[in-house]
Amino acid sequence: MPCSEKRARLLLERGRARVHRLVPFTIRLLDREQEDCALQPVRLKLDPGSRATGVALVRESQEVGADTGEVQRSAHVLFLAELVHRGHAIRAALRQRAAFRRRRRCANLRHRQSRFDNRTRRNGWLPPSLQHRVDTITSWVRRLCRWAPVSSLSQELVRFDTQALQNPEISGIEYQQGTLAGCEVREYLLEKWGRKCAYCDAENVPLGIDHIHPRSKGGSDRVSNLTLACHPCNRRKGAQGIEDFLAKDPKRLARIEAQRKAPLRDAAAVNSTRWELWRRLTATALPVEAGTGGRTKWNRHRLNLPKAHALDAACVGEVHAVTNWRVPTLNIQCTGRGSYQRTRLTKHGFPRGDLTRSKSAFGFQTGDLVRVVVTTGKKAGNYLGRVAIRASGSFNIQSATGLVQGIHHRFCTLLQRADGYGYSWTRIAI
Incomplete structure (x- = not known):
């Protein structure tokens, strides 16, 4: 392999x-x-995220270090993928449906008896947008376990690590923090503040951690009092309070004060689903290894790998070397399997036109992977992508280069039936 x-x-x-x-x-x-x-030992590694989940299939090997004599675990990458979720689309659709129903009830347009919220939810209930993430990841774990001889699993489970003791002399606060202290906090701040300076919006520059309210004036080390600042802004701010430093920019001051108190939504989504995903993985009867976000980042920096969800998955858990990581990465976009809605709607929620009741036309279904060869005309060329059908036989093709409209069905050749996902290949690094 x-x-x-x-x-x-x-x-x-x-x-x-x-x-x-x-x-x-x-x-x-x-x-x-x-x-x-x-069969050689193959490990499936997962880096769950709010918008995308990294997937890495690696072949493991163990070697004894010549200098230390310790057993080191190397990962030879076989397959990389990034699974892009559609939780935001599910949430938007549910909110739109609730708004339509609320208006119909309140405006007395069509009486709908209000249903009181007296139903109980089962233990471990998750909102549909979050349940989708767990179900999708579990589905792909089952698929890859059928296609490859997976013998073990790894999941990034928690964001903070109380590491195993490496130094016998360590004690006190160093014992509690471990060697990865600071990695989780820095990564959290980078995600929360958009990887740019909070005071000047500078990007792609070295960013340091700054206390919004300085410690010399009673500021704490809590994450709600921390932000990112470039070196010039950090030096100019010094020990000033943020009110004095941004006295001439009240809009930025108000934005920073509001953003520092707001939790990271992506972190909340991941924290809500991580244990449910852990229970699903342990139910597969395969040994499951738990890793942390801090250790993943530490491994990636130590191995000098670029930032990507798929490579983060390859760095989950205990790993001392990652090879063959330049393989193409498969982008898996969750698209769903269509809609039960049979009409278009106006902005007020009233029907506007009817949709075809048949989900297939001329042997094709929306979402099928097709190859298109057009020999003449304005749209001459070869295309590969997902098809959107029409009853007239004039299809749309969503290819890697963009949307191609008005392709006759006779130019299409079916390659793979729709399974609720769209696929494309990319390279993380050359």
Whole structure:
């Protein structure tokens, strides 16, 4: 592992394997049983996020260090993916539905008897937008476990780490913080303040942690009193209070005061779903390793890897080396499987036109992966992407380069049926 392209072509040409799936490309051997195969340990690593989740399939190997004599674990990357969630779309659709129902009830347009909130929710209930994240990640874990001989799992579970003791002499506050102290706080601030200076909006420059209300005037070290500042702004602010420093910019002052008190929504979403995902993974009967956000960032910096969700997944848990990480990354966009809504709606929630009741046309369904070859005309060319069907037979193709409209169905060739996801390939680094 991994199987090279040349070997895969030979297996297919000789009839020893067949194509199981095109995206991600998977072949299935036909000339041997699983009991006859010598399988190497493969670990599936997950870096759950609010908007996207990193997925890394790695082959593990253990070596004894020549200097220290300790066992070091290396990860050889086989497959990288970034799973983009659609929780925001689910939340927006539910809010729109609730607004339509509320208006119909209050304006007496169509009587809908109010239903009192006297129903109980089961233990562990999550909002649909958050439950979607857990279900989607679990679904892809099951898929990858079917396609590859996964023997263990790793998940980034918590954001703060009380590390195992490495120094026998350590004590006091150093014992509580461990060697990764500060990594979680810095990463939290980078996400919360958009990776730019709070005082001048400077980006792509070294940023330091600044106390909004200086410690010399009673400011605390709580995360609500911390922000990011570039070196010039940090030096000019010095020990001034933020009211004095931004006296001539009241709008920025008000924005900083409001933002410092607001929690990070992405962190709240991840914290709400992490333990439910952990329970789902432990139910697979595979050994599950828990990692932390601080350790993931520490591993990535130590191994000099670029910032990406998929590479963060490869750095989850205990890892001393990551190889073959320049493989293409599969972007998996959650698109859903259509809508039950049979009409378009006006801004007031009234029906406007009817949608076709058939979800397929001319043998195609919205979301199918198709290859299009147009030989003549303004739209001549080769396209690969998801199709959006019309009853007239004039389809739209969402390709990696953009949307192509008005493609006749006779130019389309079906490659893979719709499964609720859109796929595209990218490279993190060259």
